[in-house]
Amino acid sequence: MEIVSLGRALELKFWDHVKQDIPHYYFFAFDWKYNRDDTEILLALEEERIDGMMLVYNERIVQLRGSNKAAEAFLERLDLDKIEIQSPKEHKQLILKKYKPTLRQSHEMMLMVVHKGEGELHTRHPIVELNAAHSENIAAIMRDADPDYWGDVTGERILEGMNKGANWFGIKVNEDVISIGMLRLTEWAGLIGVVATQEEYRNRGYATSIVVGSVKEIFRRRSLAMIYVLADNPPAIRAYRKVGFRPYKIYFFMRGERF
Numbered sequence: 001m002e003i004v005s006l007g008r009a010l011e012l013k014f015w016d017h018v019k020q021d022i023p024h025y026y027f028f029a030f031d032w033k034y035n036r037d038d039t040e041i042l043l044a045l046e047e048e049r050i051d052g053m054m055l056v057y058n059e060r061i062v063q064l065r066g067s068n069k070a071a072e073a074f075l076e077r078l079d080l081d082k083i084e085i086q087s088p089k090e091h092k093q094l095i096l097k098k099y100k101p102t103l104r105q106s107h108e109m110m111l112m113v114v115h116k117g118e119g120e121l122h123t124r125h126p127i128v129e130l131n132a133a134h135s136e137n138i139a140a141i142m143r144d145a146d147p148d149y150w151g152d153v154t155g156e157r158i159l160e161g162m163n164k165g166a167n168w169f170g171i172k173v174n175e176d177v178i179s180i181g182m183l184r185l186t187e188w189a190g191l192i193g194v195v196a197t198q199e200e201y202r203n204r205g206y207a208t209s210i211v212v213g214s215v216k217e218i219f220r221r222r223s224l225a226m227i228y229v230l231a232d233n234p235p236a237i238r239a240y241r242k243v244g245f246r247p248y249k250i251y252f253f254m255r256g257e258r259f
Helices: 008-018 022-034 068-077 089-098 132-145 155-163 206-219 234-243
Strands: 002-005 039-046 049-057 061-066 082-088 099-115 167-173 176-185 190-197 224-230 246-258
Touching: 002 068, 008 022, 008 039, 008 049, 022 039, 022 049, 022 061, 022 099, 022 224, 022 246, 039 068, 049 068, 061 068, 068 089, 082 089, 082 099, 089 099, 089 246, 099 234, 132 155, 132 167, 132 176, 132 190, 167 206, 176 206, 190 206, 206 224, 206 234, 224 234
Parallel strands: 061 082, 190 224
Antiparallel strands: 002 039, 039 049, 049 061, 082 246, 099 224, 099 246, 167 176, 176 190
């Protein structure tokens, strides 16, 4: 097996491989096209066939795909003290040999997908588009909803994401934003990256309306919508199933540091 950096000579092979399974390789396609200056991708080649890939974004965020042999080779080369990593769950034990989770930053995440024409897209609550004026409000709702994962989110980071193409939607009660959602559209698909509701307004269908509205927005221009959910969150999975999403793959996610 040969481990090589993705460059011009291998781009065609890379894109041919990635486009066979866009949901599985979404972040590879997205970061290589839109964040190339901050992205490194390594390929594991077995007789010129791609057996695995590793993406390192901003010297911290890692995406790992491929066989166990490829994953082991990539992890041997990975020289980061702190990481945020996502990989197929079968690589979990390989990762845990080198990195340990910080606090409770270790989960199994389910990728769910829905195609245009599938599902029941009915909203109970009207959603509105959010803008830069709502950035601090969005960050506060996220921090409150999941302090472990979103505890360091700031209005400045939300604004930076908006400037890079993140689309935010919300639901207002008495002019206050109480539920939010974020999606990113690419030429391949739309990914719903955030769904959160203020605690006192949960279990009233607001989050489902955010998801439905986001899917409708995606289907105006694309035919595939994607969303991640914690695999041990049955209520959210059931809610997304009602919209039309179905499970696609399970991933291991961890924020950790080297032993």
